[in-house]
Amino acid sequence: MISAGMSCYLYVTFEPKINENLRGEIKFLAQTGPFTVPIRCEIKKVELSLDKTAVNVGTTVVDERLHQSITLRNNGGLGTNYRLVKTSLLRTEQANNQKEENKTKETNDTSDLTDLVQKEYIEVFTIKADENGFLAPHASISFPIEFSAPIAGTFHEEYTLIFDQNQSELKFTINAQSIDVPVWIENPSTDFKICMFDRLYQDALVLRNRSSAALRVSVDIQPRALQNHIEILPRTAYIQAKSSFSLQIKLIARPSIVDDNLPTEIFDPNYNTLIIPLEIKVGDQIRTVPFSISSVLI
Numbered sequence: 563m564i565s566a567g568m569s570c571y572l573y574v575t576f577e578p579k580i581n582e583n584l585r586g587e588i589k590f591l592a593q594t595g596p597f598t599v600p601i602r603c604e605i606k607k608v609e610l611s612l613d614k615t616a617v618n619v620g621t622t623v624v625d626e627r628l629h630q631s632i633t634l635r636n637n638g639g640l641g642t643n644y645r646l647v648k649t650s651l652l653r654t655e656q657a658n659n660q661k662e663e664n665k666t667k668e669t670n671d672t673s674d675l676t677d678l679v680q681k682e683y684i685e686v687f688t689i690k691a692d693e694n695g696f697l698a699p700h701a702s703i704s705f706p707i708e709f710s711a712p713i714a715g716t717f718h719e720e721y722t723l724i725f726d727q728n729q730s731e732l733k734f735t736i737n738a739q740s741i742d743v744p745v746w747i748e749n750p751s752t753d754f755k756i757c758m759f760d761r762l763y764q765d766a767l768v769l770r771n772r773s774s775a776a777l778r779v780s781v782d783i784q785p786r787a788l789q790n791h792i793e794i795l796p797r798t799a800y801i802q803a804k805s806s807f808s809l810q811i812k813l814i815a816r817p818s819i820v821d822d823n824l825p826t827e828i829f830d831p832n833y834n835t836l837i838i839p840l841e842i843k844v845g846d847q848i849r850t851v852p853f854s855i856s857s858v859l860i
Contacts (some may be wrong), residue, residue, distance in 0.1 A: 583604045606638065611634075614734070636701055643725065715753070717739070743844055745770070745842065760817070771805055772804070776801065791815050793811075
């Protein structure tokens with residue numbers, strides 16, 4: 563009996579005897595008539611989802627790094643083991659399970675495919691997380707993604723998440739783009755040909771900026787002993803957007819260069835050949851712009 567305007571709690575105890583989803587109802591009879599309360603009981607299961615199926619890492623300069631992440635969630639009451647693998651390599655594994663008579667050919671083909679994938683992608687996309695693990699019930703795991711490309715281009719990779727408990731696979735793709743360093747040298751190799759000691763030789767090094775912003779560039783002459791023989795002016799400059807800038811190279815080779823203990827790759831005393839490898843540093847970018855200055859000294 564419930565008094566008017568009052569309420570009470572009814573506690574239901576559920577003790578399943580079978581591992582199946584159950585649906586039912588509890589019937590009540592009141593003075594106003596019968597009514598029911600539906601009951602649904604479901605077995606523990608894995609409910610997996612990704613927060614996104616396509617990861618656009620973005621665009622960066624060659625050798626620079628970009629970071630993104632993707633999250634795997636388990637909203638179910640049952641945990642599962644997972645394995646993360648590139649889809650291209652997964653196809654390789656599946657091909658290795660084909661008929662025995664095709665095994666040799668398929669192994670060769672898949673080996674070539676693996677080499678191709680490694681050459682093109684291993685140093686481009688890196689997932690900084692364990693490729694194998696366990697995802698607990700009502701939990702999530704984040705996979706940090708790092709992108710760094712040694713060459714300019716557009717890159718694409720597809721990954722597959724494999725689970726146990728007969729769960730369906732989940733796939734996601736990663737896309738990113740790498741562009742060239744915005745500063746480039748019109749003539750990256752300056753050859754003064756035959757030069758005499760203690761004579762001044764000059765040339766111009768033309769830098770061009772393909773970006774839409776002004777950039778700071780600098781050059782450092784190393785080893786320091788070379789600074790007695792070569793000078794580049796200015797050492798630091800700004801190149802305006804979509805413009806060019808000329809650096810002045812002054813070469814005055816002193817006879818003391820023989821005693822400067824320079825590496826033979828730079829100065830070979832047997833042939834008096836001088837090859838100076840230098841680099842232009844652009845702002846805060848990692849990738850530098852190489853160039854060289856060479857001559858034969860007499």
